[in-house]
Amino acid sequence: MANSVLAPARASEQVEITRWDVQRRRTWVLFLIPALLIYTIFMAFPLFNSMRLSFYQGQGLTPDRYVGFENYVTLFTNPLWRDRFFNAVGNTFVFFAIHMLVQNTLGLLFATLLSNTRLFARNVYRAIIFTPATMSVLVTGFLWTLILNPRWGMLNQVLEWVGLGALARPWLGDANLALPVISLVSSWQWVGLPTMMFLAGLLTISDELSEAARVDGASAWQIFWRIKLPLLRPTIGIVSVLTFIGNFNAFDVIFAMAGARGEPAYATDLLATFFYRTAIAGEHPVAQPNMGLGAAVATCTFLILLTGVSLWLRFGRGGEETLAG
Amino acid sequence: MLLGLIPSVSAQGGEIALTMGSWRVDDVAQMQVILDAFHAVYPNITITFDPTNPPDYNATLRTQLEGGTAPDLFYLRSYATSRQLFEEGYLEPLGDLPGLMENFTEAARAPWATDDGLPYGVPFIAVSHGVYYNIDLFNELGLEVPQTWEELLAVAQAIKDAGYDPFANASGDEWTIAEIVFMNIAPTFIGGYEGRQAYLNGERCFNDEHAVAAFQAVADLAPFLPEGQEALTYYDSQQLFLMGEAAMWLGGSWDIPFFESEAPDFEWSVFGIPAPEGQEQRYVTFHMDAGMGLNAAAPDDHKEAAKLFLEWMTTPEFATLMGDTLPGFFPISNHPIELSNPHANAFLALNEGAGLDVRWAWEKLLDGQPDGYTLMQNGALAVIAGTMTPQEAADALQEGLAQWFEPAQNCPAGM
Numbered sequence: 001m002a003n004s005v006l007a008p009a010r011a012s013e014q015v016e017i018t019r020w021d022v023q024r025r026r027t028w029v030l031f032l033i034p035a036l037l038i039y040t041i042f043m044a045f046p047l048f049n050s051m052r053l054s055f056y057q058g059q060g061l062t063p064d065r066y067v068g069f070e071n072y073v074t075l076f077t078n079p080l081w082r083d084r085f086f087n088a089v090g091n092t093f094v095f096f097a098i099h100m101l102v103q104n105t106l107g108l109l110f111a112t113l114l115s116n117t118r119l120f121a122r123n124v125y126r127a128i129i130f131t132p133a134t135m136s137v138l139v140t141g142f143l144w145t146l147i148l149n150p151r152w153g154m155l156n157q158v159l160e161w162v163g164l165g166a167l168a169r170p171w172l173g174d175a176n177l178a179l180p181v182i183s184l185v186s187s188w189q190w191v192g193l194p195t196m197m198f199l200a201g202l203l204t205i206s207d208e209l210s211e212a213a214r215v216d217g218a219s220a221w222q223i224f225w226r227i228k229l230p231l232l233r234p235t236i237g238i239v240s241v242l243t244f245i246g247n248f249n250a251f252d253v254i255f256a257m258a259g260a261r262g263e264p265a266y267a268t269d270l271l272a273t274f275f276y277r278t279a280i281a282g283e284h285p286v287a288q289p290n291m292g293l294g295a296a297v298a299t300c301t302f303l304i305l306l307t308g309v310s311l312w313l314r315f316g317r318g319g320e321e322t323l324a325g
Numbered sequence: 326m327l328l329g330l331i332p333s334v335s336a337q338g339g340e341i342a343l344t345m346g347s348w349r350v351d352d353v354a355q356m357q358v359i360l361d362a363f364h365a366v367y368p369n370i371t372i373t374f375d376p377t378n379p380p381d382y383n384a385t386l387r388t389q390l391e392g393g394t395a396p397d398l399f400y401l402r403s404y405a406t407s408r409q410l411f412e413e414g415y416l417e418p419l420g421d422l423p424g425l426m427e428n429f430t431e432a433a434r435a436p437w438a439t440d441d442g443l444p445y446g447v448p449f450i451a452v453s454h455g456v457y458y459n460i461d462l463f464n465e466l467g468l469e470v471p472q473t474w475e476e477l478l479a480v481a482q483a484i485k486d487a488g489y490d491p492f493a494n495a496s497g498d499e500w501t502i503a504e505i506v507f508m509n510i511a512p513t514f515i516g517g518y519e520g521r522q523a524y525l526n527g528e529r530c531f532n533d534e535h536a537v538a539a540f541q542a543v544a545d546l547a548p549f550l551p552e553g554q555e556a557l558t559y560y561d562s563q564q565l566f567l568m569g570e571a572a573m574w575l576g577g578s579w580d581i582p583f584f585e586s587e588a589p590d591f592e593w594s595v596f597g598i599p600a601p602e603g604q605e606q607r608y609v610t611f612h613m614d615a616g617m618g619l620n621a622a623a624p625d626d627h628k629e630a631a632k633l634f635l636e637w638m639t640t641p642e643f644a645t646l647m648g649d650t651l652p653g654f655f656p657i658s659n660h661p662i663e664l665s666n667p668h669a670n671a672f673l674a675l676n677e678g679a680g681l682d683v684r685w686a687w688e689k690l691l692d693g694q695p696d697g698y699t700l701m702q703n704g705a706l707a708v709i710a711g712t713m714t715p716q717e718a719a720d721a722l723q724e725g726l727a728q729w730f731e732p733a734q735n736c737p738a739g740m
Contacts, residue, residue: 148556170497173554
């Protein structure tokens, strides 16, 4: 009985829903237009225009002479540009690796400690860890150059006081040390962000899982490795990909601490500083920027980012699904 | 009747307002003094000084020129950068400007003229280079101003032995090693203008004995730089000198106002880079920094008025006024001038009896890649760091320039 009453009703309802659905789908597209327009004008168009520009050369403000792949050939084969370019790519990978190793590992450690509800004054620690991320890179960079100054900087003096004066160095002047040192400063500044994300991830993991494990006799260490870390994999993936994007676009910290030339001797030159000199500022003292070549550098950076993110989507996401299933 | 009147009104009676572009944002008040003095001579012409942030100047000016909004008059960088603007037709040729040929030497006009000598800018500002020294510290240690390069090194050793830094210079800001160390010293070792021209016309290779000697001189100074100099900035160097921790500083005259305002009671003076023993001639890097150009696209009445200003720039009155108003920036004209600032006079006095020349890389060597500036900078840095010998640095300079600079390809090898 119930069936005979419901069946026709369901059928008519379905017809209505379909009509409503079609209408709604149209409206939905309407709502999308403003965002799409903004995205197209301010994101997609400049991106494609910059790619187009990389096939041009010219003295004026907008390069106007079509040269095909000449800019790329210059970038990859002319020793002047090739060496600088691959040096910048290499430095950027080192910069990224140090952030992954230091910033994100510390972030995970801090988040694990902060997720312990019995921890004394955990909000205070949380604030301390996050505060540097709220400050301008130019300010923190300047402060650190003062601290690291070999003449009147605090770091070398502290080393002196504790009897480690032999370790004192011109930290930002040594070609082997400058990049790691700046990477560490940058990691210090931004460690709050992965900490927050990992903390949010850890808080979504049900306590029951840890409880059950503990009942089964698992140690805190085992709980972390066997339960929490695997469940954090999606967060780790997101943090990694955000770090990757952030680091491959990093400019300000180098500009603040080592100058646009990536001093000393290009040891801290990243893709962004290399791009800045090529396309915008030019080399001192002539300052004749080469926009076409700069656009080629920007396009290469974009391709590296695209490859990295695609790899993550392919493999990182795969892991996520396995975990869910 | 009216028709006859109109042109004379526009030429003499009408008010004409000109604009002037510049990269010297620090000099707004000083330039106002100069422009007011001009206004007093030509009451119907007013000029507005409108400078742009230095790093953006070249790009901004180009945008303005391409878009037709450039100022009537504007500062010109020396050599290649302005030459390019002239070749693209943005600059009015000034071959017939009264006073220009008479009051400036050929060498003074060259940074703003074609190879044939056609000028497109009025030489405006030069900066001088030398060695700043702490008078009290020299007296305390019983030191005299060194007369030879060898004496300079002996003085440096004595200062080091007394526990001070001989030189405040450092390589944390790499450009300083190129501009105020290497190119300050170089004319003394390569033989000034004539020596430099010998490189530019292919008579000498860039790794000849003179070039090696110039890099060797930088190597001579390296042990006397402050500890940790690799990471000390330009500002740090200035402070080390002002605080009395370092006795000498290779620097440029443009810092006179900064030193005077930062430490008014500090007693300092300058001496020129001394020549090595056995060399009579002394040299000073007296660098042509800025010229004044006229926008080729300016309206005719503006051009007419602007030319009156440019002509005024060639007079002795202008030279004295400019030298006094902008201490550390010197007029380039032939007029003998008397300045009121003692420090500016001390710099100017270095020129007496010395051969004057611009910084080595500026003329021609910035026109290609790798440019001479970067090569000299990298060579000097490597010599200080001890990663290259002076010979290797000079070889790298020759090899780099030979990639595009024809005279370097045709120079007599084996020198």
